Amino acid sequence: MKKNSAVRKLLVRLKNHLGLLILALFSAIVSISLTLLIPVLVGNAIDRIVAQGQVYFEDVTRILIYIAAAIVGVTVCQWLMNYLINLISFYLVRDLRRDVFRKFNTVPLSAIDSHAHGDLISRVINDVDAVGDGLTQIILQLFSGAVTIIGTLIFMIAIDWRIALAVFLLTPLSLFLAAFIGRLTHRRFTEQQILQGQISSFVEEHVGNQRLVKAFSFEERAFEGFEQYNEQLYDVGFKAQFAGALANPSTRFVNALVYAAVGVFGAITVLSGGLSIGGLSCFLTYANQYTKPFNEVTGVLTQMSTGVAAAERVFEVLDWEDESPDKTQTHIQNCRGAVKIEDVSFSYVPEKPLIRHFSLDVPSGSHVAIVGPTGCGKTTLINLLMRFYDVNEGRILLDGTDIRDLSRNELRSSYGMVLQDSWLFSGTIMENLRYGNESATDEEVIAAAKSAHAHSFIRRMPKGYQTEISEGGGNLSQGQKQLLCIARAMLTNPSVLILDEATSSIDTLTEIRVQKAFAKMMQGRTSFVVAHRLSTIKESDVILVMKDGNIIEQGSHRELLQQHGFYDTLYHSQFEKQ
Numbered sequence: 001m002k003k004n005s006a007v008r009k010l011l012v013r014l015k016n017h018l019g020l021l022i023l024a025l026f027s028a029i030v031s032i033s034l035t036l037l038i039p040v041l042v043g044n045a046i047d048r049i050v051a052q053g054q055v056y057f058e059d060v061t062r063i064l065i066y067i068a069a070a071i072v073g074v075t076v077c078q079w080l081m082n083y084l085i086n087l088i089s090f091y092l093v094r095d096l097r098r099d100v101f102r103k104f105n106t107v108p109l110s111a112i113d114s115h116a117h118g119d120l121i122s123r124v125i126n127d128v129d130a131v132g133d134g135l136t137q138i139i140l141q142l143f144s145g146a147v148t149i150i151g152t153l154i155f156m157i158a159i160d161w162r163i164a165l166a167v168f169l170l171t172p173l174s175l176f177l178a179a180f181i182g183r184l185t186h187r188r189f190t191e192q193q194i195l196q197g198q199i200s201s202f203v204e205e206h207v208g209n210q211r212l213v214k215a216f217s218f219e220e221r222a223f224e225g226f227e228q229y230n231e232q233l234y235d236v237g238f239k240a241q242f243a244g245a246l247a248n249p250s251t252r253f254v255n256a257l258v259y260a261a262v263g264v265f266g267a268i269t270v271l272s273g274g275l276s277i278g279g280l281s282c283f284l285t286y287a288n289q290y291t292k293p294f295n296e297v298t299g300v301l302t303q304m305s306t307g308v309a310a311a312e313r314v315f316e317v318l319d320w321e322d323e324s325p326d327k328t329q330t331h332i333q334n335c336r337g338a339v340k341i342e343d344v345s346f347s348y349v350p351e352k353p354l355i356r357h358f359s360l361d362v363p364s365g366s367h368v369a370i371v372g373p374t375g376c377g378k379t380t381l382i383n384l385l386m387r388f389y390d391v392n393e394g395r396i397l398l399d400g401t402d403i404r405d406l407s408r409n410e411l412r413s414s415y416g417m418v419l420q421d422s423w424l425f426s427g428t429i430m431e432n433l434r435y436g437n438e439s440a441t442d443e444e445v446i447a448a449a450k451s452a453h454a455h456s457f458i459r460r461m462p463k464g465y466q467t468e469i470s471e472g473g474g475n476l477s478q479g480q481k482q483l484l485c486i487a488r489a490m491l492t493n494p495s496v497l498i499l500d501e502a503t504s505s506i507d508t509l510t511e512i513r514v515q516k517a518f519a520k521m522m523q524g525r526t527s528f529v530v531a532h533r534l535s536t537i538k539e540s541d542v543i544l545v546m547k548d549g550n551i552i553e554q555g556s557h558r559e560l561l562q563q564h565g566f567y568d569t570l571y572h573s574q575f576e577k578q
């Protein structure tokens with residue numbers, strides 16, 4: 001995304017807070033006007049002090065009162081301006097972070113899967129904060145600087161247009177330096193923000209899987225990998241900060257030339273009688289104030305460049321296309337769970353076809369098992385059934401209705417799903433179990449937990465069902481987390497049950513109990529079970545053997561063994577010692 005595009009989008013968002021912005025800008029104008037008035041008053045006071053014994057005390061006293069009032073006005077207006085701009089920045093950051101998080105819930109799953117999760121987290125937190133800080137500086141420095149420059153030019157022209165012209169002619173040099181350094185720093189700070197996202201992703205991966213890191217004695221190699229990212233970030237950050245640091249002294253040098261030119265031309269004008277001593281003092285003050293905005297803008301150029309680079313990354317996410325809109329004209333009443341897959345083809349990337357011309361007819365209440373080697377398309381089939389991804393060709397029917405004609409909420413409410421990777425959030429056990437059915441009573445929750453054989457260990461927890469679970473269920477074993485996920489699925493009372501290696505983390509004895517619970521739960525329901533342990537699916541009505549995205553064998557357990565094909569080889573490879 002181009003820099004100008006990101007800034008333009010930020011300015012569009014500022015329209016939502018136009019009232020506060022106008023009030024802040026008005027405060028800035030008043031503050032700067034009073035600031036520019038003070039040198040005039042000081043110059044008048046100097047001109048009232050003619051020589052020793054020739055001081056007009058009444059005039060000087062009156063002018064000092066005016067100066068004091070102007071200082072009070074400047075203080076109040078500056079406080080109000082800073083308060084309002086920070087408030088606008090707070091609102092903008094709040095809205096951006098909310099919109100980015102909402103975008104994560106509206107984009108296709110492929111958009112999330114194709115980006116490192118740590119990088120996405122960095123965009124929500126670090127980049128949005130950088131946008132807020134950069135925006136504050138842009139509004140404060142750019143607008144107040146522009147008003148100051150215009151105001152001082154007007155005052156200087158009113159005092160002596162010839163000296164003002166000399167100041168004005170030297171201005172483009174400062175602007176050229178600021179623009180050149182700005183382009184140089186933007187590229188550096190864009191690289192810095194990208195690396196910050198990468199290092200956040202690396203840390204998130206290794207902190208979240210610290211058990212595996214220690215189990216494989218990977219600590220030193222993990223640290224070496226972190227050091228590589230850290231060194232790259234240091235190098236890029238150093239270059240970015242160095243480039244940004246050039247701006248302030250460069251413009252200060254030019255501004256010193258402006259101040260010296262005003263001093264020389266002003267002194268000559270005073271000697272020729274064209275300007276008073278007070279007028280020269282006023283002019284020198286204005287020359288200093290005129291150049292001050294250039295110093296301030298270049299002084300915060302680093303922060304502004306960081307904010308613009310961060311804005312590009314944030315708006316890149318906001319520009320992602322949402323999922324295709326739902327077609328809500330069709331509804332399923334009393335879903336029976338009959339699933340039909342007609343000539344479906346699908347690939348995650350066009351150049352690598354995965355599922356090709358796949359068809360399957362699953363009557364209501366059937367128990368379907370899906371087996372095959374890793375990467376054959378088992379989980380992909382589940383993703384298509386759930387509409388996490390849409391098919392490229394063909395169609396999938398639920399009770400005779402194309403699932404693309406149903407809203408995603410209606411479709412997914414017909415499914416109960418337990419994945420191999422158990423997911424729990426920070427909250428009580430009761431809240432986690434109710435995740436898919438918030439209206440469930442305590443009795444229904446407990447009944448589901450008993451069916452999943454989770455009730456016994458929940459009861460032993462310090463506060464039972466009100467026990468707080470840490471993020472990701474860190475205070476539970478993997479098997480306990482899986483049991484809670486199974487109970488959560490049972491509580492939804494779905495028409496179609498999908499189990500993707502759902503008992504992979506459970507001990508053998510508990511697995512036998514859970515299989516019985518599943519058998520009871522699956523009565524009258526269509527079920528799809530993805531399994532590697534073939535002993536758990538022998539009672540399935542139909543077993544689909546997949547390879548390279550296609551069904552190569554299909555039938556009951558006994559029928560497939562009798563064919564002495566791929567399934568027979570898979571099955572006996574697990575029981576070869578028998």
